[in-house]
Amino acid sequence: MLRVLAPLLGLVLAAACILLVIEVVAAWVLPGSEGGLLVPWSQWGAALADVSWNEKLVRAIAIAAGVVGLLMVSVALAARRADLRLEAPSADMTVTTSPRVLARLVGTRVRASDDVLSASVTASARRVAVTARAWDDAPEELRESIISRVRELLDELPLRRRPRVAVSVQERGGIR
Amino acid sequence: MRTPPAEPAERGRLAIDPVVLRKIVEHAADGVPGTLRDERRLAGIDVGEHGASARVTVGTGEPAPIDVRLELTLRYPAAVRTVVDAVRTAVAEELARLAGHRMRTLAVTVTGMRAATAPVTGRLR
Numbered sequence: 001m002l003r004v005l006a007p008l009l010g011l012v013l014a015a016a017c018i019l020l021v022i023e024v025v026a027a028w029v030l031p032g033s034e035g036g037l038l039v040p041w042s043q044w045g046a047a048l049a050d051v052s053w054n055e056k057l058v059r060a061i062a063i064a065a066g067v068v069g070l071l072m073v074s075v076a077l078a079a080r081r082a083d084l085r086l087e088a089p090s091a092d093m094t095v096t097t098s099p100r101v102l103a104r105l106v107g108t109r110v111r112a113s114d115d116v117l118s119a120s121v122t123a124s125a126r127r128v129a130v131t132a133r134a135w136d137d138a139p140e141e142l143r144e145s146i147i148s149r150v151r152e153l154l155d156e157l158p159l160r161r162r163p164r165v166a167v168s169v170q171e172r173g174g175i176r
Numbered sequence: 177m178r179t180p181p182a183e184p185a186e187r188g189r190l191a192i193d194p195v196v197l198r199k200i201v202e203h204a205a206d207g208v209p210g211t212l213r214d215e216r217r218l219a220g221i222d223v224g225e226h227g228a229s230a231r232v233t234v235g236t237g238e239p240a241p242i243d244v245r246l247e248l249t250l251r252y253p254a255a256v257r258t259v260v261d262a263v264r265t266a267v268a269e270e271l272a273r274l275a276g277h278r279m280r281t282l283a284v285t286v287t288g289m290r291a292a293t294a295p296v297t298g299r300l301r
Binding site: 083086087088089090092093094095096097098101104105156157158 | 252253256257258260261264280281282283284285286287288289290
């Protein structure tokens with residue numbers, strides 16, 4: 001969720017800052033002009049001047065802003081590093097890797113099978129999920145074969161917590 | 177009358193900048209068989225390559241203990257624990273030999289695992 005939220009908020013903030021810079025520069029260059037160049041801030045100011053703090057709309061917006069703020073704080077507090085812990089050779093060491101590294105390894109291993117056309121993998125400390133696409137004449141036991149390949153790979157890695165493996169196979173028609 | 181010179185060990189103080197310690201760590205880690213160098217790409221353009229990346233925190237004491245955070249790409253398939261253990265030994269030895277520091281902790285993050293001969297991305301030569 002943070003992967004989507006953080007860039008989105010960043011983009012919104014960057015856009016607002018660019019608009020602010022444009023408006024400030026426009027006010028310096030054209031001091032006599034009324035209103036903004038891109039943003040009608042003088043009209044907004046006039047409209048807001050007529051609004052009282054006691055109005056229901058203002059209160060509703062304030063409550064909504066508070067709720068959104070609390071949600072963002074709770075998301076930020078709940079965020080944690082998604083690193084995968086590996087067995088370290090000694091107690092004074094910690095060894096970690098990222099889910100992306102594991103997903104790439106699994107993807108490479110799964111795609112090495114002749115019967116697999118393509119594969120997408122998502123990995124976390126708890127679960128490795130593989131979606132493989134295969135030709136429709138692929139053997140019945142392809143799913144079990146992929147599971148076995150992924151489990152072999154997980155056996156080779158010194159993961160402190162072994163993730164569950166979930167594999168789904170989608171068949172694609174046509175000539176191989 | 178000239179005052180007698182101080183003992184050789186007390187005539188000055190040697191301070192090694194953390195940047196130097198970081199470079200010692202990175203060089204030692206890159207020299208371990210099983211660690212790999214990666215291409216450095218900027219907007220899809222090859223701008224050289226990079227090896228291990230380290231952050232070094234110098235503690236207090238004499239000699240000051242060093243806490244190291246290290247990011248590595250490893251060759252795969254290979255015994256990850258064995259390579260990481262070799263990295264720990266090499267880094268600790270080089271820090272002690274070249275700078276006289278003791279490595280207190282080492283946190284390794286494996287940022288990639290790949291075959292030694294496989295390119296990082298598709299590339300035409």
